[in-house]
Amino acid sequence: xxxxxxxxxxxxxxxxxxxxxxxxxxxxxxxxxxxxxxxxxxxxxxxxxxxxxxxxxxxxxxxxxxxxxxxxxxxxxxxxxxxxxxxxxxxxxxxxxxxxxxxxxxxxxxxxxxxxxxxxxxxxxxxxxxxxxxxxxxxxxxxxxxxxxxxxxxxxxxxxxxxxxxxxxxxxxxxxxxxxxxxxxxxxxxxxxxxxxxxxxxxxxxxxxxxxxxxxxxxxxxxxxxxxxxxxxxxxxxxxxxxxxxxxxxxxxxxxxxxxxxxxxxxxxxxxxxxxxxxxxxxxxxxxxxxxxxxxxxxxxxxxxxxxxxxxxxxxxxxxxxxxxxxxxxxxxxxxxxxxxxxxxxxxxxxxxxxxxxxxxxxxxxxxxxxxxxxxxxxxxxxxxxxxxxxxxxxxxxxxxxxxxxxxxxxxxxxxxxxxxxxxxxxxxx
Amino acid sequence: xxxxxxxxxxxxxxxxxxxxxxxxxxxxxxxxxxxxxxxxxxxxxxxxxxxxxxxxxxxxxxxxxxxxxxxxxxxxxxxxxxxxxxxxxxxxxxxxxxxxxxxxxxxxxxxxxxxxxxxxxxxxxxxxxxxxxxxxxxxxxxxxxxxxxxxxxxxxxxxxxxxxxxxxxxxxxxxxxxxxxxxxxxxxxxxxxxxxxxxxxxxxxxxxxxxxxxxxxxxxxxxxxxxxxxxxxxxxxxxxxxxxxxxx
Numbered sequence: 150x151x152x153x154x155x156x157x158x159x160x161x162x163x164x165x166x167x168x169x170x171x172x173x174x175x176x177x178x179x180x181x182x183x184x185x186x187x188x189x190x191x192x193x194x195x196x197x198x199x200x201x202x203x204x205x206x207x208x209x210x211x212x213x214x215x216x217x218x219x220x221x222x223x224x225x226x227x228x229x230x231x232x233x234x235x236x237x238x239x240x241x242x243x244x245x246x247x248x249x250x251x252x253x254x255x256x257x258x259x260x261x262x263x264x265x266x267x268x269x270x271x272x273x274x275x276x277x278x279x280x281x282x283x284x285x286x287x288x289x290x291x292x293x294x295x296x297x298x299x300x301x302x303x304x305x306x307x308x309x310x311x312x313x314x315x316x317x318x319x320x321x322x323x324x325x326x327x328x329x330x331x332x333x334x335x336x337x338x339x340x341x342x343x344x345x346x347x348x349x350x351x352x353x354x355x356x357x358x359x360x361x362x363x364x365x366x367x368x369x370x371x372x373x374x375x376x377x378x379x380x381x382x383x384x385x386x387x388x389x390x391x392x393x394x395x396x397x398x399x400x401x402x403x404x405x406x407x408x409x410x411x412x413x414x415x416x417x418x419x420x421x422x423x424x425x426x427x428x429x430x431x432x433x434x435x436x437x438x439x440x441x442x443x444x445x446x447x448x449x450x451x452x453x454x455x456x457x458x459x460x461x462x463x464x465x466x467x468x469x470x471x472x473x474x475x476x477x478x479x480x481x482x483x484x485x486x487x488x489x490x491x492x493x494x495x496x497x498x499x500x501x502x503x504x505x506x507x508x509x510x511x512x513x514x515x516x517x518x519x520x521x522x523x524x525x526x527x528x529x530x531x532x533x534x535x536x537x538x539x540x541x542x543x544x545x546x547x548x549x550x551x552x553x554x555x556x557x558x559x560x561x562x563x564x565x566x567x568x569x570x571x572x573x574x575x576x577x578x579x
Numbered sequence: 580x581x582x583x584x585x586x587x588x589x590x591x592x593x594x595x596x597x598x599x600x601x602x603x604x605x606x607x608x609x610x611x612x613x614x615x616x617x618x619x620x621x622x623x624x625x626x627x628x629x630x631x632x633x634x635x636x637x638x639x640x641x642x643x644x645x646x647x648x649x650x651x652x653x654x655x656x657x658x659x660x661x662x663x664x665x666x667x668x669x670x671x672x673x674x675x676x677x678x679x680x681x682x683x684x685x686x687x688x689x690x691x692x693x694x695x696x697x698x699x700x701x702x703x704x705x706x707x708x709x710x711x712x713x714x715x716x717x718x719x720x721x722x723x724x725x726x727x728x729x730x731x732x733x734x735x736x737x738x739x740x741x742x743x744x745x746x747x748x749x750x751x752x753x754x755x756x757x758x759x760x761x762x763x764x765x766x767x768x769x770x771x772x773x774x775x776x777x778x779x780x781x782x783x784x785x786x787x788x789x790x791x792x793x794x795x796x797x798x799x800x801x802x803x804x805x806x807x808x809x810x811x812x813x814x815x816x817x818x819x820x821x822x823x824x825x826x827x
Contacts, residue, residue: 155685156685159673162677163672166672167672407666407667407670407671408664408666412662412668415632415633415657416682417654417685417686
């Protein structure tokens with residue numbers, strides 16, 4: 150116990166006096182999580198949470214244009230504008246402005262849109278009511294083939310998902326305008342038929358709506374979603390923990406080069422004390438990293454306009470999750486420190502392997518949106534297992550039982566890395 | 580006197596090496612001796628010491644420390660040994676005191692005994708004032724002294740010194756040598772390697788010169804000088820036996 154405590158204290162002292170190492174372990178993830186959470190905030194949000202200015206060109210001047218403009222305004226997302234720098238927008242200036250990226254969207258309502266729509270609606274109503282109107286011959290709606298296209302001009306850099314969302318949103322406005330017109334026309338025709346005034350209005354929205362609920366534990370349902378903060382805080386915490394490979398490998402190689410490792414080997418203490426001391430000291434570091442990142446997520450990121458980090462329904466489950474991830478990360482660092490002979494080899498391999506495992510493990514981009522092959526490969530990354538473990542607690546509201554299948558592979562990975570490290574070190578000294 | 584260390588036909592070859600590092604070395608050093616193991620670079624001194632302190636396994640032959648066979652009984656041997664490597668094997672961001680406390684704890688020492696022993700050694704080697712400064716701020720001589728102190732912490736019965744005074748000033752060397760003589764006078768067996776022939780001649784009561792992994796001559800400095808009347812010093816004997824050809 151004395152030896153283990155001494156080895157742990159020594160390791161802590163060495164770490165605390167290594168400013169570059171501390172910067173890598175704490176300052177780097179702090180900077181990364183803050184920057185990445187802010188940068189990725191927009192892509193993580195639904196487009197309906199954004200404010201999108203729209204250049205609006207009305208050649209129609211009728212009801213459709215008025216209602217579409219009003220619909221855009223009422224959405225709280227789109228902000229239609231029909232002038233550019235105080236000058237009325239033209240089709241040419243609209244296209245040019247969107248092409249240059251000054252506006253993401255432009256909408257052109259062609260001349261006669263309202264008339265065309267009204268004509269079609271009239272025909273449809275008359276066709277439907279033909280049997281009830283003895284003096285009226287049924288009009289064939291198919292003969293009304295005049296359609297007009299509302300033109301949507303989209304920034305060429307806009308993603309297809311964004312374009313699809315906008316298109317479906319505009320289509321919804323148009324459907325509503327058409328429905329309103331249809332109901333009004335029916336109402337008018339029925340009044341003529343029956344002589345009774347019965348104006349029907351479509352108000353109060355749809356009869357059937359969609360209620361979205363997250364498939365998390367009931368305590369969490371609707372409270373937590375995969376936003377930028379919920380993604381980035383656990384992601385960069387994992388990344389930071391695995392970046393332990395740098396100070397770990399550096400210190401191990403320094404010990405080997407300076408002869409302190411050999412000195413330790415001729416003492417009665419075993420390799421167990423050596424690795425045990427490192428493990429305990431770096432577990433403290435990982436705990437500090439975790440605490441720092443959680444505090445950043447809860448208190449700093451909200452100051453930057455982001456959502457506050459939610460710890461899930463069972464925050465205590467974060468302890469075994471963090472322990473498993475930390476052990477996997479520390480053991481991986483030990484493996485790199487044990488296997489490689491030079492600082493350069495260890496550092497390059499350590500950094501590159503962590504970056505690749507992070508990329509494949511969904512640290513930067515969620516694994517779910519990667520191609521299938523990459524998802525399969527990414528599933529082999531211990532950083533992906535780590536992320537799954539954190540997501541169980543942070544997003545899915547899971548507790549220890551649900552966490553178990555995710556942390557067992559991490560503990561196994563840690564044991565394998567540790568065993569290989571011990572074997573390599575024993576062999577190297579013989 | 581029983582043998583503190585004994586080797587019999589010890590043989591060790593490193594993978595990929597042209598020849599053996601230790602080639603049938605047979606050696607016996609009695610308890611209480613101050614024994615100089617001398618030889619040019621690559622003669623096999625460090626390899627021999629590494630086998631005797633359990634860092635390396637010999638390919639063949641026998642090695643014993645205080646009657647314990649190696650490597651089978653290495654756990655019995657380790658507490659008896661103090662090893663001072665040629666490199667400054669210290670944590671340079673830690674202070675001298677922190678290094679001593681850490682290594683002392685790894686020897687199994689603890690509490691007041693350890694802190695007192697560390698303080699005692701720091702005083703003995705004139706480092707009390709600088710005891711709480713990081714080792715990396717020390718001069719070469721100070722680092723050598725701390726390097727030696729670590730090997731002495733637990734009061735070993737046998738002390739292996741691999742060139743303990745290399746690259747240091749005269750004052751530090753004199754201090755270290757005086758301490759070693761005192762230690763030996765108190766019964767500690769010292770096995771010492773060095774390239775300083777004058778130092779070995781002055782300190783050691785037994786000398787073994789090895790080259791290419793073999794013991795080529797052994798005896799007290801006086802015996803060696805008597806047997807080589809054409810030589811005026813141990814250095815002359817050394818050059819006569821090992822040649823003037825440069826080694827790596």
